[in-house]
Amino acid sequence: MTTDVLMLPIDLSAIGKEHWTLAVIGYSVVFLALILLFLFFSILPKFLTRNLRKKFQKEGSQEMAALAGTLVPGEVSAAIATAISLYLEELHDEETAILTIKKVGKSYSPWNSKIYNVINFNRFQR
Amino acid sequence: MEGIVRFFENSGFANATPGHLLMILVGLIFIYLAIRHEYKPLFLVPIGFGILIGNTPFIEHAGLHLGIYEEGSLMNYLYMGVLKGIFPPLIFLGIGAMTDFSPLISNPKLMLLGAAAQLGIFLTYIGAISLGFTNPESASIGIIGGADGPTAIFLSSKLAPHLIGSIALAAYSYMALLPIIQTPIMRLLTSKQERRIKMKPPRSVSKLEKILFPIIAVLFTGFIAPGSLPLLGMLFLGNLLKESMVTKRLADTAKNAMIDIVTIVLGVTIGASTQATTFLTRESVYIFVLGATAFMISTAGGILFAKIMNLFLSPENRINPLIGAAGVSAVPDSAIVVQVEGLKADPDNHLIMHAMAPNVAGVIGSAVAAGIMMNFLL
Numbered sequence A: 001m002t003t004d005v006l007m008l009p010i011d012l013s014a015i016g017k018e019h020w021t022l023a024v025i026g027y028s029v030v031f032l033a034l035i036l037l038f039l040f041f042s043i044l045p046k047f048l049t050r051n052l053r054k055k056f057q058k059e060g061s062q063e064m065a066a067l068a069g070t071l072v073p074g075e076v077s078a079a080i081a082t083a084i085s086l087y088l089e090e091l092h093d094e095e096t097a098i099l100t101i102k103k104v105g106k107s108y109s110p111w112n113s114k115i116y117n118v119i120n121f122n123r124f125q126r
Numbered sequence B: 001m002e003g004i005v006r007f008f009e010n011s012g013f014a015n016a017t018p019g020h021l022l023m024i025l026v027g028l029i030f031i032y033l034a035i036r037h038e039y040k041p042l043f044l045v046p047i048g049f050g051i052l053i054g055n056t057p058f059i060e061h062a063g064l065h066l067g068i069y070e071e072g073s074l075m076n077y078l079y080m081g082v083l084k085g086i087f088p089p090l091i092f093l094g095i096g097a098m099t100d101f102s103p104l105i106s107n108p109k110l111m112l113l114g115a116a117a118q119l120g121i122f123l124t125y126i127g128a129i130s131l132g133f134t135n136p137e138s139a140s141i142g143i144i145g146g147a148d149g150p151t152a153i154f155l156s157s158k159l160a161p162h163l164i165g166s167i168a169l170a171a172y173s174y175m176a177l178l179p180i181i182q183t184p185i186m187r188l189l190t191s192k193q194e195r196r197i198k199m200k201p202p203r204s205v206s207k208l209e210k211i212l213f214p215i216i217a218v219l220f221t222g223f224i225a226p227g228s229l230p231l232l233g234m235l236f237l238g239n240l241l242k243e244s245m246v247t248k249r250l251a252d253t254a255k256n257a258m259i260d261i262v263t264i265v266l267g268v269t270i271g272a273s274t275q276a277t278t279f280l281t282r283e284s285v286y287i288f289v290l291g292a293t294a295f296m297i298s299t300a301g302g303i304l305f306a307k308i309m310n311l312f313l314s315p316e317n318r319i320n321p322l323i324g325a326a327g328v329s330a331v332p333d334s335a336i337v338v339q340v341e342g343l344k345a346d347p348d349n350h351l352i353m354h355a356m357a358p359n360v361a362g363v364i365g366s367a368v369a370a371g372i373m374m375n376f377l378l
Helices: A017-059 A062-067 A076-090 A121-125 B003-010 B018-036 B041-052 B076-084 B087-098 B102-106 B108-116 B119-130 B135-147 B149-159 B163-175 B178-189 B209-225 B226-243 B248-272 B282-312 B322-327 B332-346 B352-377
Strands: A004-007 A010-013
Touching: A010 A062, A010 B163, A010 B352, A017 B041, A017 B108, A017 B248, A017 B352, A062 B149, A076 B209, B018 B041, B018 B119, B018 B163, B041 B163, B041 B248, B041 B332, B076 B149, B076 B248, B087 B149, B087 B226, B087 B248, B102 B108, B102 B209, B102 B352, B108 B248, B108 B322, B108 B352, B119 B135, B119 B282, B119 B352, B135 B149, B135 B163, B135 B282, B135 B352, B149 B226, B149 B248, B149 B352, B163 B178, B163 B282, B178 B282, B178 B332, B209 B352, B226 B248, B226 B352, B282 B332, B322 B352, B332 B352
Parallel strands: none
Antiparallel strands: A004 A010
16 A cells, blocks of 8 residues: 655555564663663652661751751752852952052062073173 | 866866755755854754765765775775764763753653653654665664764664764754754643643752762663663763762763764764765655654654643642653753743743753663664664
C-alpha cells in the first residue's frame, strides 16, 4: 500500500511488528532508567536526613535534630550566601568617608639603581 | 596557453555545479544566522564554514587529496573522529563538567518529563521506516527528536555513517530554530491558566547528593542500556570532576579548552561532509522533514506528560506544563524558550530553574535511547 502524502512516498505496510516492538521497548526502557533514578533520588534525602538527625541526637542537640532535613527556602539560602559573600569581601553599604592615600614608593631594582648606571662605571673600574 | 587551460580546468569555476552553489548558499545562511541572530553560534559558525570548505568545487579523486571523502586529506583524517564516534563523547565530557544537576536532584519527579519528551525519537523511527529507510537508518534519523547534536552524530556514526551530514545538519538547524518550532506547540497544548502555574522553589541540594548523582546515574543507566556508556560515561565523569571539587583543573580543561577544540573540529568536518555531490539527495530532504516532525512530537510529548502528571499531583505540587517542552535535550535553549513563554503569561513567573531539570534529564534520556537503539540494531 503506497500513498503519496505531501509528495512523501509513505508505505505503511513497511512498518512491521518488530519495528513497533523496538519503539515500545525503547521508550519503556528510557522511562525505566529515569524512573529508577527518580526513585533513588527521592529516597536519598530522607535517608541522609535520618542519619543527620541521629548524629545530632547523639551529640545531644535536640534543637538541631528537630531542624535537620527541613527545607531551607531559596530566599533564605540567597540571603545567607549574600551575607557571607559581603562579609568575606568586606563590602559595606555606608562609606566611612575617610580616603586613604597610599604612599607611592619605587621598589628597588638593580635595573633602575643609580649605583649601577653607566656614568658610575669608571668608579667601579678603579 | 595549455597551462592556462589546465589551470582553469582545475579551478572551482570550471567544476562548480548548481548543487555546489546551493550548498554554499546554505553555508552562508548558517553563518548569517549565527552572527546576525546569534542562533547557536558556537556550532553554526564552524558548520557553516565547513559547508563552504566542503563545497568549494574541485576535481575530485584526481590525487589532490582535498575532499573529505578522499583518503589522505586533512579533512578525511579529522572526519575519522566523527566516523569512529570519538568527538561526541568528548563533547559530553565537557557538557558534564559544565552542567549543574541540582535542579534535577532537588525535584526528581521532573526526570520523567525528560523521558516523556523522547517520544519523538521512537515515533519518527516508525515514520522513517514507512518512508523506505532501513532499520539502522531510521533509528539514526529518529534520534534527531532527542534534540541532541552529539548523540545524533554518535548514533548515526555507528548505524548509518553515510547519513551523518544530513542528520547533524538537520539536528543543529532545528536546535537553532527551537523557539520557532516549540512556541506554537506550547501555546496550542496549554491554556493561559496552565502557563501561569507557579511552581514551588527548588530545595537546596547537599554536596554529597551532587557527588552521588553522577556515580549512581552512570551505574543505573549503564546497566540498563550499556550502549549509552560512551556518552553517559563521559557525561557523568565530567560532572564528577566538577562536583568533587578536587579536580578543578581537569573540570576546567574539560569544559573550556577541550570542548572548544572538539566543537571546532566536529563542526567543520560535519559541515564539510555535506559535499553537494553526496549530500543533495532525496533522502536528505526526507531527513529534514522527519527531523522537524521529531522535534514537534518530542515537544508535545513532554508537555502532555506534564499535564498527565498534574492529574495526580496535589495543587501545591503542580507542574507548569510548559517545562515539559524542555524535556528535549537542547541545553539550555529549550529551558530559555520555556522561561520566555512563561514570562509572557505571567511576568513574575520565572520557570528557568524548573525547566533546567527536564532539560538535563532529556540529555540522559536521549543518550539512553541511543544506547537502546545500538543494543538492538548493531
